Amino acid sequence: DVKVTQSSRYLVKRTGEKVFLECVQDMDHENMFWYRQDPGLGLRLIYFSYDVKMKEKGDIPEGYSVSREKKERFSLILESASTNQTSMYLCASSLVGGWNSPLHFGNGTRLTVT
Amino acid sequence: TQLLEQSPQFLSIQEGENLTVYCNSSSVFSSLQWYRQEPGEGPVLLVTVVTGGEVKKLKRLTFQFGDARKDSSLHITAAQPGDTGLYLCAGEGLGSGNTGKLIFGQGTTLQVKP
Numbered sequence: 001d002v003k004v005t006q007s008s009r010y011l012v013k014r015t016g017e018k019v020f021l022e023c024v025q026d027m028d029h030e031n032m033f034w035y036r037q038d039p040g041l042g043l044r045l046i047y048f049s050y051d052v053k054m055k056e057k058g059d060i061p062e063g064y065s066v067s068r069e070k071k072e073r074f075s076l077i078l079e080s081a082s083t084n085q086t087s088m089y090l091c092a093s094s095l096v097g098g099w100n101s102p103l104h105f106g107n108g109t110r111l112t113v114t
Numbered sequence: 115t116q117l118l119e120q121s122p123q124f125l126s127i128q129e130g131e132n133l134t135v136y137c138n139s140s141s142v143f144s145s146l147q148w149y150r151q152e153p154g155e156g157p158v159l160l161v162t163v164v165t166g167g168e169v170k171k172l173k174r175l176t177f178q179f180g181d182a183r184k185d186s187s188l189h190i191t192a193a194q195p196g197d198t199g200l201y202l203c204a205g206e207g208l209g210s211g212n213t214g215k216l217i218f219g220q221g222t223t224l225q226v227k228p
Binding site for chain 1: 118123149155156157158159162204215216218219221
C-alpha cells in the first residue's frame with residue numbers, strides 16, 4: 001500500500017513566520033502535489049512536481065514555494081505566513097499521470113496562522 | 115479555465131434512502147475520478163471513469179460518465195451511516211499530459227442518519 005506521510009497533523013504559527021510542511025511518500029512515485037482544502041472550495045492546487053528538482057505552479061501559488069531535493073520528499077514553504085493561509089493542507093503523490101494513476105493522499109496538516 | 119461544479123454541497127438523509135450527486139462542467143475531460151474523504155483523513159479513490167457513457171458499480175454506489183465526457187454522477191442506493199463523508203469529483207483535463215494534475219469539484223458533504 002502506498003503511504004503518504006505528512007509530518008504534522010496540526011500546526012499553529014504566528015503571522016510573518018516561515019513555515020515548512022513536509023511530505024514523504026514511500027512508493028517511488030514520480031509526481032507529488034500540494035493542495036489546500038477550504039470548505040465550499042474543494043481542493044485547490046498550490047504546486048506540483050513531476051521529477052526531482054522540477055516544480056510547476058498550480059492554481060494558487062502566491063505566498064508559497066516548494067522544494068523537491070529527493071524523489072520521496074516534497075516540502076511546502078510559506079515564506080511569511082498570513083492569516084488567510086489558515087487552512088487544511090493535503091499532500092498527494094501519483095506514479096505517473098493519466099487515468100490509471102490515481103492520487104494517493106496524506107492525512108493532511110491543519111495549519112492555523114494567528 | 116476548466117471548472118467542475120458539484121451539487122448538492124450538503125446532503126442529510128435517513129438510512130435506507132437513495133441519493134445522487136452531480137458533477138458538471140462545460141469542458142471535456144479525459145477521465146473523471148471520484149474520491150471519498152472521512153474526517154481526519156485524506157481523500158481515497160473510489161473509481162475512475164474514462165469512456166463517455168461508462169457506468170461503473172461499486173456495491174451500492176453507481177458511477178456514470180456523461181456521453182460527452184463533461185459530467186458525471188454518483189448514485190448511492192439504500193444509504194448507510196458508513197457512507198457518511200465528503201465526496202469529491204476530480205477531472206483530468208485534456209491537456210494535462212502526464213502531470214497527473216486534476217481539477218476538483220467543491221465536494222458534497224453527505225450525512226446519513228441511522
